[in-house]
Amino acid sequence: MYRLIIRSIFNQNLFLKRYSSNSNNYINVTIIDRDEKLINAKAKIGSNMLDVVLDNKLDIDGFGACEGTLACSTCHVVLDSENYKTLPEPVEEENDMLDLAFGLTPTSRLACQIIVEPRMKDWVFVVPKDVNDQR
């Protein structure tokens, strides 16, 4: 009898846990850091991708130095071309900062300008190497 009660409580908790990670507020995204490590991150809808890196406490050197004010290019990320095309155009000021980004690609954006939407579930964001490794 007790076992029944405990099991149903246990199942409830599991159910709640599963529900909250799929809740409307968060989606899962993948961030690949400069060491090519794959990181699963929870991205809050409506926040920007710099917030996501900070909220997930990812250890990426110097990422977001100007704290999202379009005064640097350290939150430079690369998307795959299909996803990139679906983003709204960068404002001129973002392009001005991307000019300075090391290893700029045609599908580069600044993470602080990408607002998380539900459709970005499972998107991959690559943090490119920030210097030519000459070793």
Add this chain to the structure above:
Amino acid sequence: MFTNVIRRCFVPCLIRRSLSIVSNNSTVSSSPIRICVIGSGPAGFYLTQNLLKLSQTIPTTIDIIEKAPVPFGLVRYGVAPDHPEVKNVINTFTKIAEHERVRFIGNIHIGKTIGLKELQEFYHIIVLAYGSSVERNLHIPGETTLENVFSAKDFVGWYNGVPDNAQLRPQLNHTDQAVIIGMGNVALDCARMLLSSIDDLAKTDITDIALDTLRQSRIRHVILVARRGPMQVSFTIKELRELTKLNGVQSMLNKEDFNQIDQTMIDKLERPRKRLSELMLKTARTKQSQNNAERFWYLKFWRRPKQLNGKTLVESVDFEHTESVANGDFSDPNLSVQPNGTIETIPCGLVIKSIGYYGVQIDPWLPFDTERGIIRNRQYRIDDRPGFYCTGWIGRGARGVIAETTTESHTVAKRIMEDVEQGHLTNLHDVKSGGDGLIALAKSRQIRCISYEDWKKLDAHETNLGNAKGKPREKILNIQKMLELTAS
């Protein structure tokens, strides 16, 4: 992923083993490697950040030495007051300064009160990151004899609260026209300070003295003049765009200056130069209709200053017109020009020279390239001085925004740690006292060192003073007062 696992276990192991080969003992020396970074601007701080990252398995301490009683170098004294977001990097720097392996030591002037060679007693590795503090001069008649002629370095220092520039006293209320010689980001900063609305400036950390002087300014026309053409400008797009969007200010670019630029030329350019040229073109070709414009800025190309005229105050500048040398390519960044014989006089009551900077040789023992104003180095290793490195402007020349210095610091840190790991530095097994030794020596010479905690007291005072007036801070202009406030 497996290689990742191997890399993470194997490499620190290798490092430890190579270190024990370096040291005479069979176990790794527990005495830390002492690193000294001279200069606490972006170069110094970003290098420190990268060294910390790369030295997590090797005991090291890093001391950041600064000549002034306050840290941050040009982030405090160079970045314009209306660019507070650029100063956000200070939050990153604070975390670095408060790291357990880092110590900030202010008010120590290396090369003056403590010799560069003397540092070797306390440190295994010394990195020079002290920037470029001397302005280039024109060497033309009137430059040093007439009043109201300033280097951009001094003008910027004046509105940014550099103690040495507190008494500059530029006169801005007897004239409506200013000439700025040079077209770099510093020239644009100076133009923007002269053209911005006082209400906007009043909310920044510009000094009160500068604010009062600008409030009474009658300057309405700011003319930036360059020796060469639009494809050789040194300013960057963010700063130019800002100027084109300034409220109540009209851009006065000459369409004819851009006639030689066609789409073929533009398409061959690298992205940053391409977008910059396109913005200039657009600004020149768009019919401006800012009806409420009260102030104007101009770009005049192909003019080299020949002499400054006036009785006591400057009254005009004579320019000789230039043209490209034979076979010169209009879009060549290194285009050479020659005079074409025509002279033009531009009247003005204020002249600011903004034609670049170079570094100083802080100690005769430092190998120095006087012509370029940089420390002689190969891949950041200072010539003939094992254990000595350089980073930032003092190693590569005074060009580029913070982002470039940040990128460079990764490479410099890697280079230093390479030398450590590969046993190129032979003194690493010596026990050295680092900051403790340096501070003791400074004390014996009656120098009071400022710690980061001391700076925070001054920081709080400046912030409170500023907040009372609706500003982020009010900078203290007097060195003695600064030192007092760090002790309170």
